[in-house]
Amino acid sequence: MRLGHRPERDKRITTHVGLVARAFGAEEMILAGRDERLVSGLEDVVHRWGGEFRVRSVGSWRGEARRWKEAGGRIVHLTMYGEPISEKMDEIRSSGDLMVVVGAEKVPAEIYEMADWNVGVGNQPHSEVAALAVFMDRLWEGEELAREFSGKIEVVPSPRYKTVIERPEGEGG
């Protein structure tokens, strides 16, 4: 779940958060706040590149977080003020369904209370995009990067060239 999105200022950062969530194995992105253009931009990536990723824009992050916890899910909030990721990862990895919360510059104090873990990907200022990526890379222990997305477009890894397969409509995943 992405908090604190300001449509004009944050559109590219929030888009990167969404792309990272998808590419690193999340099932869904919840965007706190309304931004239909951003949602449809991400949906367009899913349409072309494949996978089952969903994007949902919601009015109240509190309602989402509360329902998630009532249903038995856990919440990890990524913040530079939190405990070291390396110390908490084993516990987090074995805890079942997980909602990962990333904020923008300011987040409501309440999320620190609602989260089961407040963890920092380091304690230096950097980027919610980076924090999410490193968190998920460590959560899945690198296996997320080998996932198949079965999209209409697919990259063939190459040491030197851009090699892309484009499947005609109807054949892709």
Place this chain on the structure above:
Amino acid sequence: MRLGHRPERDKRITTHVGLVARAFGAEEMILAGRDERLVSGLEDVVHRWGGEFRVRSVGSWRGEARRWKEAGGRIVHLTMYGEPISEKMDEIRSSGDLMVVVGAEKVPAEIYEMADWNVGVGNQPHSEVAALAVFMDRLWEGEELAREFSGKIEVVPSPRYKTVIERPEGEGG
């Protein structure tokens, strides 16, 4: 080295690239293109949060890359079209001084030729901020997050609160 920066459109993404480079242990960021405001914003972070990180804005990325290679350095270009990071990391880690190149949406074809490695942090579209962070996290095997920056400001990791130490001018690193 950050390529393809467009001052208005990319200012926040490029700032995140710089913050990630610093927080994950790079010595310097080279920004291809002029953007004095962005450079001074990053320098201000170094001033307050510590460390030895430098930021340089240059006119020609080619000149920088060429001089780097002539001096014996190696170049790794992060691109979604590249070979899997997991297959190349051992070789890269043992290769000495490294320049990591990240682009924006379009990068000059030439960089694919100049790079010693073109590697992908996955082959899905996501974010140069994420790619850089995961690359460096794997390069240093997580040790980068435990580095001391000895800044005027420092976070005390906490499970629940924002705890920050601010040292008066002159006492900080």
